[in-house]
Amino acid sequence: MDFKISPAEIEAHYAVLNKIGNLGSSLTDGFLRAGYSTAETAAMNYFANEAGKIGLNVRRDAVGNVFIECPGQTPEFIECGSHLDTVPLGGNFDGAAGIVAGFAAIKAMLPVAPQLQRGLRLRIWRCEESATFGVVYCGSKAAFGGLDADNLNRSFDGQTLADAMLSQGADPGFITSRQAAISQTEIDNIAAHIELHIEQGNLLEVTGKDIGIVSSIRGSQRSRVELHGQFDHSGATPMGPAFRRDVNLGMAHILVQLDELASRYLSQGKDLVQTVGIINCDSGFSSASKQINQNAITKVSGYGYFTLDIRSRDNDFRSSYCDEVDKLILDVAARFGLEVAMKVISSSPAVGSLDNNIQQQLTSSAAELGYSTSSMPSGAGHDAVIVAQQRRTDNSTVPVGMIFIPCRDGKSHCPEEFSSYEAIARGASVLAQTIFKLAQ
């Protein structure tokens, strides 16, 4: 039995979703559906209403996540899930594509659901993006009792996370007491969990593949490195570290040597991406660090900072690599007479390997539907990371898989983020086909 979901089905949901949290009148004006905002709730309610119309059950957990299920009395479930919140000035595909595809997949299987051994479920997680409250996977972490209480004091747009939760009918008390909003029985009965997501990179596009079968999810460590040197007259101070403590020059040497260090490990086959995303231009941090404004065209630079995002699917390697990075930065900075202040901003673990059986089922489903596939790591983190960390009573972990679909130019977290309805429909079809097989 083949489940082919039409682009028209995808487009019908987007016709509504494109109007919720849009910052203008078109996709390219960008979106803001912050976690625990009225806009996020409106998008969740759209799917809850649609679910009700076709006879699906809708549950809400205490921390505001929405779960849509086929009716029936099966103990075990095959799930899919993702999120509907966006980063500020983001697109409508990161997260949303997974919800639209998941809803379409379950809707397509609804006629055969009564004959399946396992139930079908879509999880719409709240507040996945870290760009709003500064903490990633809020909703899914909170659902499983894994969100630290001090996050409730984080603010976005003048409101704490606790107040934002209350405003959307969610209960921050579960976070205060680190109490799970999903029962252990429910966790024990998750037979498989699959998240469909846009790739957020351009590997599928560059290699011309329809579907990515995600093999692992990279963990990350994000940090900020401040360098302190000395401001000096650019014309009167001779070159060289005997006379200059030049932050800009020292920083350039650090970044080139970090690039060489990463290249060395990449050539050894290690999984690694290393990115210096920001040099001196985080407006919030710069306004708190006034020294940045003392830099001038006719001065040797005395202060600057950069950010580092280091990701790998190999937690042990990442940990030792980050130690090497710290040492390299201190060594090179010392050669330029610079003082260093390093701060780890966030860290999240990798999922070294997604469930092998799910990967195989996804691959064969795609083949059955005539789609080309590529096995690939996920560079970005997703709610699926949190699901994959959950332990059942027998100490086994929940089997988790992920489907990637191509997105234009690999762009994400920007108004240009785009996946075609055709690409989403292909992913939704693979999702449905796989859920069907796993649920039999």
Next chain:
Amino acid sequence: MDFKISPAEIEAHYAVLNKIGNLGSSLTDGFLRAGYSTAETAAMNYFANEAGKIGLNVRRDAVGNVFIECPGQTPEFIECGSHLDTVPLGGNFDGAAGIVAGFAAIKAMLPVAPQLQRGLRLRIWRCEESATFGVVYCGSKAAFGGLDADNLNRSFDGQTLADAMLSQGADPGFITSRQAAISQTEIDNIAAHIELHIEQGNLLEVTGKDIGIVSSIRGSQRSRVELHGQFDHSGATPMGPAFRRDVNLGMAHILVQLDELASRYLSQGKDLVQTVGIINCDSGFSSASKQINQNAITKVSGYGYFTLDIRSRDNDFRSSYCDEVDKLILDVAARFGLEVAMKVISSSPAVGSLDNNIQQQLTSSAAELGYSTSSMPSGAGHDAVIVAQQRRTDNSTVPVGMIFIPCRDGKSHCPEEFSSYEAIARGASVLAQTIFKLAQ
């Protein structure tokens, strides 16, 4: 005959000057005496009044510069000069030290002036600093008819240069018509011109010398380089130029290779200082280039910029070096898939060699007074550059020399700028001793 000027004499002038344009109640609160401001005029008037009290003549040219002269009928003059304006949040020594020292030197020589063959003159130039109206050497350039008229439209603090000039009794009409405010006869009769200035570097301090004998003055080219790449997800986009057009990484490689290029020429004995003063943190330019705010910790960088200040005392070398720099930037940028926009912001020529006779006289004067000296290029530009460009009727140039005195930590253009009254007094003594010999 030895002229030893006491630190107390220097201190007496600073007791007044420290209150004019001070942004608080102490030196370290910084100063603002903008060119063609009431504060600059007040500082000039202080010296004009002091000059009158001891019988010196005071002239003002049409563009607002003040000239103080010993009375007498000698056709030729030995001059000193500098400026009293400051950069915003600057110190009270860049420029001011030269005026205090020059006034003290002429005052010390006043008793013997009637017996000298040549007259003595102190030139207080207006508006030397480029940090206010964006053009350097305004007053001295205008005096010699060398300031372009379009500079009159430049603004500082909401006022055009033309309006600022009018407010201080100066006539912008001389600039409109590029007409000199100093006669050719007066230029023909400048036998020597000497500017005392703080070093604005730390060579004298590091080497423990009292006096710098300036051998040349570096010219400079200042430019801004913008790099355009592509914003991408930091976790999902593999490393390497096949997938990333990474501005921050490309920029780091450019800066390191520029450093290597400069080092190669320095090791060949070329005179060169190269400084990347600003990376991504010029608040005015950044607010006009909103792309800079799209950089984020979890994105590959798609836009950035840096400034370059390249100085040499060798105009031909600087010109060919700047060509090589442009080529290097384009080459490295291309390897990282980056587009480049380069803009030269300003350019000013070097004085390849200051007058040899004056250098010798300064050196021997210092030796006579028991001060240690070091021959050194001036990295920064000074009004002396403009005087050195002036041609007499016989096509010879005006002989120009410069004295450097140490300043603490080499700092300048900041509230920490500092030279001791002792250091200024030593410089003033060398100035007086040399002027005396040249005037005989």
